[in-house]
Amino acid sequence: MEINDLTPAERRVWRAFVTGETVDFRDRDADGGEWGAERSVRAGVLRALLLNGPAEPGEVAALKVMGARITGELDLRYAVVEQVIRLNYCRFDETPRFAGAQLQYLNLRDSVLPGLAAARARIDGSLRLTRCRIDGQVRLGGTQIAGALFLDGAEVTGDGGPLPALALNQVSVDDDLCARGLKARGMIRLDGARIAGSVDLEEAELSHPGANVVQAEALEVGANLVARRLRATGRIDLRGARVPGRIDLLDSTLSNPDGTALRASSCVIGELWLRKGAPIEGMLNLRATEIGQLNLAPEKLPDQVRLLDLTYTFLTPHAPVEARLPMLERDDSYTPFNPHAYEQLTAAYRRTGDDTSARLVQLAKQRRHRRTLPWYGRLWGHVQDITVGYGFRPLRAGVWLLSLLALGSIAFHLHHPAPLKPGESPHFSPVFYTLDLLLPIISFGQESAFAPTGGYQTLSYVLIVTGWILATTVVTGITRTVSRQ
Known part of the structure; x- marks a missing residue:
């Protein structure tokens, strides 16, 4: 491309290219203004400069x-x-x-x-x-x-x-x-x-x-x-x-x-x-x-x-x-x-x-x-939650045991169960008799020596069943704690 084929604006760009000088057409409005011929440059001219533009020794073209x-x-x-x-x-x-x-x-x-x-x-x-x-x-x-x-x-x-x-x-x-x-x-x-x-x-x-x-x-x-x-x-x-x-x-x-x-x-x-x-x-x-x-x-x-x-x-x-x-x-x-x-x-x-x-x-x-368990699993889960909080609230088990111990001790203190073998039975203790019913592993010799009747027999069954539930949930909680540690 010959320089004679260029517009005045393109000639400015062509001459400045050799030395890398900046050509600024923003003389009217830096943000644009009127885009007339005096500010227009053909893309083909720029392409020709970049691919085969003039060069001078000692100058960096740009x-x-x-x-x-x-x-x-x-x-x-x-x-x-x-x-x-x-x-x-x-x-x-x-x-x-x-x-x-x-x-x-x-x-x-x-x-x-x-x-x-x-x-x-x-x-x-x-x-x-x-x-x-x-x-x-x-x-x-x-x-x-x-x-x-x-x-x-x-x-x-x-x-x-x-x-x-x-x-x-x-x-x-x-x-x-x-x-x-x-x-x-x-x-x-x-x-x-x-x-x-x-x-x-x-x-x-x-x-x-x-x-x-x-x-x-x-x-x-x-x-x-x-x-x-x-x-x-x-x-x-x-x-x-x-x-x-x-x-x-x-x-x-x-x-x-x-x-x-x-x-x-x-x-x-x-x-x-x-x-x-x-x-x-x-x-x-x-x-x-x-x-x-x-x-x-x-x-x-x-x-x-x-x-x-x-x-x-x-x-x-x-x-x-x-x-x-x-x-x-x-x-x-x-x-x-x-x-x-x-x-x-x-x-x-x-x-x-x-x-x-x-x-x-x-x-x-x-x-x-x-929530994902069948009904019986959910029921057992509620029991564990209420009693000992799945083992994460161990103090709750102690409260339950003390409450049941107090209830049983008062009940059997007011009505001593009859001995199974009069003359051979140990001295009756309502506290240790209740403990015998609540704790399925420990035996104080009271449960096997006395036989309650009527409503007191029902109470003894409740204490036995509740004791097993509490013992199971406590053991579950202890096992979970040990496994975490």
Whole structure:
């Protein structure tokens, strides 16, 4: 392409390219203004510069343009571009295409685009889309970025179809993914993506009602996924993600009322923070996930959770057991009873030295299990609960025994049973006679020497049966305690 074939605006860009000088067309309005011929540059001219532009010894060529209207299609598919590309505050009439290209650095900050197609590209520096307005799809699937990916303050609106508005599947970023304040309508796809640094979605606003708003299965993050004050409408799917640092959702708003709001199943997470802000609207799914520290406020929980095979080492903040148990009662893990969830909560309380709360969780576990038993099992469970609280309230057994001992002692003191062998029977003691009836193992020689009649005989049967029940439940509780220790 000859320079004589160029418009005045294009000549400015052509001459500045050789030395990497910036050409700024924002003389009328930095935000756009009138996009007339004096600010228009054909995409073909930019392509010719980048692929076969002039060069001078000792100068570093670069394409640096601000405030221009790029007409036509900037097609650099599978091209090898050795110069920096910086097109800021520009307006693209057509979607620029970089699929399969090898670029040094691409900066489209503050520009307006109908889309961006850069799948399977390789960028040796960073890709900067800060504060861009993109009224279409951004396709970066399989792209390798040696630096960072910047989407801070960007606005991405998909085409409303089934394809993602922001396709980052299988993308590889050797630094951070910075998307603070990102506004996206449509799905953000991060399946199989690898981010060596952190992902920053703080104060982002993501919307895809009734469908996946973030789909990030098998996502790998080297450090943290920070999404404080995130506003997400739709389902966030992190199944199989690996985040060794923290997933920080403090003061976030997650809403998908007719489905799952957050699915973080089969994940490995260093810390998961779910505190402050409104309760989650929709299901919280943490099945088969390993978490080092689960920082979960009880008031953040939705009405439905799935916790089957969830494991965590620490649970914070420390809350009364009455505030934690509803989480287990809401568990909908395709099973009528999930004992593992109760064991995890018990272990968390024990690690903080709160044995009282740990025992209450175990008691709640037995009561939940009782609902799944047949009628006779439920009946026996109620007996154990009333008498000794399934062995987790041993003092209750002592109260029962003392009450029955007092009742029997008074009754038999008022009416001594007749001796079986007069003259050979020991001296009658109403206290030890009652103990003989209550304790099935210990014998004081009283029960075998005297025979009550009438109502007192019925009372003796009641004491014997009650004694067996108490003894059985106490032994069960002691056995359970020993096995725990």
